[in-house]
Amino acid sequence: MPDVLLRTVTGPVRAAAIEGAVLPHEHLRTDMRWAVGIDSDPHRWLDEESTVTAELRELRQSDHELGLVVELTCLGMGRDAAALARIAAGSRVPVIASTGLFAEPFTNVGEQDVDTLTGLLMEEIVSGVDGTGVFPGVIGEVGSWGAEPTPREERCLIAAARAALRTRLPVATHGRNALALLEILLGQGLPGARVAVGYAGGDLGAARKIAEAGAYVSLGSLGLGHEQVARIALGLIEDGHAERLLVSTGVNRVAQVGKYGGPGYAHLFDTLLPRLREAGTGEDVLRLITHTNPIRWLTEGLA
Template sequence: MNHPAPPTLRTVTGDLPAGSVTGPALAHEHLVLDLDHRGDGAAVLDPARHTTAVTAELTSLREEFGLGLVVELTCRGMGRDVRALARIAREARIAVVAATGWYYEPFHTPEIDGSSVEELTDTLVREIAGGIGTTGIRPGVLGEIGSHGDTPTAPEAKVLRASARAALATGLSVATHAQLGRGGIAQLELLTGEGLPAHRVSIGHQDLLDDPAVHEELAASGAYVAFDTVGKDGYQSDGTRLRLLLALIEAGHADRVLLSCDISRHGYLLDEGGQGYGHLFRSFLPEVRAAGVDDELIDLMTRRNPLRFLTGARVEEIRA
């Protein structure tokens, strides 16, 4: 009798059996980034200046909480540097999954305007199959595929459709950027309209949208609901995030939750007085536990769900 191959993660240092990740994951982070359109240098994680601090934080989280995996969603036009990601992964001894795709329209790269959905799909498939640039490092997820507003713009819709087709062609999953939590249902409709199963989709930044009905609709469809800006109090309080998360759990959808902090500027690093990548573990999850959520559900949301999202695995294929 033939048994299916165990689910595998594609990381910046090579393929990894999903079952070898025994600690929690951060499902939406940035370790290297450049979104500096204002010229103030704030929305930057520079590999030359900030990698030491990033690596130190991740190492500490591995030692203290068993952090095993970071899903790094810096894609085309966002300052992606997969060689730097590989160095961080090796030095911190943490698996890192790199991404491909395009962010929301203000950060689109020039080829989008003049390319069809088919041409953009081919660009993504080539990168997934052959590696990013000349590095040989292959992305393990499509993301963070962006839109802003309740309905994606025409270029954003084109990118979402291309991402869905590339995901179907390569077996990867799609993580989105829904600006301020808006437009997630429209994103999912576009992605699934191309034939991508909802369980291969994570809708981003839903903790910024105070609308439990939307969260429940996304989760009921089978998509993952990302509460991935934990600690960013300038956008939303963690108290509100906790209320929204508990509502989703109470509705029976803990198996659709992804959690992370989305560190997207150097001022968020511990080294610079920010909340750091560990805010989820040090501050937010203790509040979740205090609200009555047990360790089995914490493990589901922080480890098994990210692994299932990335690989498309069934619940029983990722060990409790």
């Protein structure tokens, strides 16, 4: 694997220097309580900087040896790049920040065309995020809120693909119709190997199609429940698609951190990975899906 530089919130880090596990789809600070056209949700936020810092620090110092977090809170989701930099510095866990335009209820793009939206992403990638000097290292999470992407969401996805092609950054998606989102990105010429498809469905067949397209199936242990996630993960491994699998915890609201009784960022390590071991998954495969695959996804376009 080539030794390239990853853009983290505290500066460039050599990919080869990341030795521990990678959480490729997390939220460390987010606020999605209010949106347009859907019900507000008072629990759809996370602003517990000291708590999150402590959880990441503990994971780094534990046997889990957390080595990197990819933070997918982008435009429209309450992103706070300065807070991410403080969390990374306090926990000593490198954090990659993101750019991108999330689903329509949270992102007021109006009738802006693809060129304008692409320019907005390029400005953040080139000049930094929110005037902080933090440079995004990933585009995402981009996607859709409903069953199908709306025309505005499709324009945001196309803009993400075009910005990725210009900058060689990876892309992460989120949405119910994962295959439709992937199809839009691939239709712009973006290689599947540079896309992590956030998959929250229970259909193993759809997950297989994502992997067969060369993209990564990104599973969150908090999403469907760890048994359902384990079923999808084990099915992909059994089918020979282990190299296309990413796993994360997927914390996205305050009730999920340990301080308020939630499982915290350790949920992946405490629940899903032991379940995969019980099913006979070897340590080499667990290393593949928790370290090698996410690093490959992040660096595929940079080599």
